[in-house]
Amino acid sequence: MFEKMVQSIQTDEARHAQIGEPVLAAVIARDPERAQYLVDKWFWRSWHFFAIVTGFAMDYLSPVSERPASFRDFMQEWIVEQFDRSLKRVGLERPWYWPSFIESLGTYHHMVYATAYTYRATVWFDMALPGPAEREWLLQKYPDTWPQFDPIWTQITDRCRRAGPDVEWYTHGVTPVGFCDLCQIVLSAGTPQKNESQIVKREGKTFAFCSEPCRWLFEREPERYASHRDVVKRILSGEAPANLIALLREYFGLSEEVWGKDLMRGKYPWLGPQGPLDGA
Amino acid sequence: LAIPLYGWVQGDSVVVVVLAREEQTVRELVDLLCQAVAVRVSVAAQGIALLRGKRLDPDTSLRAAGIEPLDRIDVQFE
Numbered sequence: 630m631f632e633k634m635v636q637s638i639q640t641d642e643a644r645h646a647q648i649g650e651p652v653l654a655a656v657i658a659r660d661p662e663r664a665q666y667l668v669d670k671w672f673w674r675s676w677h678f679f680a681i682v683t684g685f686a687m688d689y690l691s692p693v694s695e696r697p698a699s700f701r702d703f704m705q706e707w708i709v710e711q712f713d714r715s716l717k718r719v720g721l722e723r724p725w726y727w728p729s730f731i732e733s734l735g736t737y738h739h740m741v742y743a744t745a746y747t748y749r750a751t752v753w754f755d756m757a758l759p760g761p762a763e764r765e766w767l768l769q770k771y772p773d774t775w776p777q778f779d780p781i782w783t784q785i786t787d788r789c790r791r792a793g794p795d796v797e798w799y800t801h802g803v804t805p806v807g808f809c810d811l812c813q814i815v816l817s818a819g820t821p822q823k824n825e826s827q828i829v830k831r832e833g834k835t836f837a838f839c840s841e842p843c844r845w846l847f848e849r850e851p852e853r854y855a856s857h858r859d860v861v862k863r864i865l866s867g868e869a870p871a872n873l874i875a876l877l878r879e880y881f882g883l884s885e886e887v888w889g890k891d892l893m894r895g896k897y898p899w900l901g902p903q904g905p906l907d908g909a
Numbered sequence: 910l911a912i913p914l915y916g917w918v919q920g921d922s923v924v925v926v927v928l929a930r931e932e933q934t935v936r937e938l939v940d941l942l943c944q945a946v947a948v949r950v951s952v953a954a955q956g957i958a959l960l961r962g963k964r965l966d967p968d969t970s971l972r973a974a975g976i977e978p979l980d981r982i983d984v985q986f987e
Contacts (some may be wrong), residue, residue: 787951817923
């Protein structure tokens, strides 16, 4: 099953790679302004999903000994440099948000991973708590940004240690988080010292955007996105329960057997003596 | 009256959504937000609340502070 899925993805992506540039060249020939907009739009939207899927896998879910490079190194070599060359070759400009994109290479997936780990029951796969070796590696690879994230993991680790093994909910959030009305991902752009999300009131409605590019994209095509209601809006309208456990069970249809947990169930050898809570 | 609010606490990785009451004080809202993110943020000092960059009086009520549903309140530490 997995092999067939990967094979299908490979052939699909190969086709995209093959037709992508000729299609772009045709659009540039007819309407270069629209071509630039489409590149700006889809590069940003792809970046967010790619950062989560690949950034998590490279910087958190692989053993340190098996990590050839950091996600940022990989992005610099395989995406930033090649994309930049491709843009020049076809006569397009870098997206207007390029400086903030480059900055977010060292922050965005770290922000979302810390959030996702502490809301792991809302997904259907397990997530790992980075230990001392992982955090040291992350510090080496991200010396400019990791010091802002390390205190978050100190706090989560401390709670994991105090809770003891098999206690999921002491290292899990229970308060709903906000979602972007454009990308539909959590409001985690920016850094732990400066969250970039924006709340915008428009025609009697309130919209949340994780970042300036997401707001910009929304405002280019509001009719496309304005009617979408995220989980928060469904909770506020009474359509979905606000209580997280009820939300998971009754609205998402997840059960304890399938929802995400800590990968090791809190039994990390490096944690040392653990719990119980009342002895902390 | 209960009002939903977006809230971000300095040091955290995400904006959360809390339900507050209009008659609560800003200080109580700060405590509510800090409690909501305690899984990720260790709070050692009393935070100050900001609405659109403007510092709010901790002793005033949310209603008197002009806080509206789905406003974003930031909690920062000096």
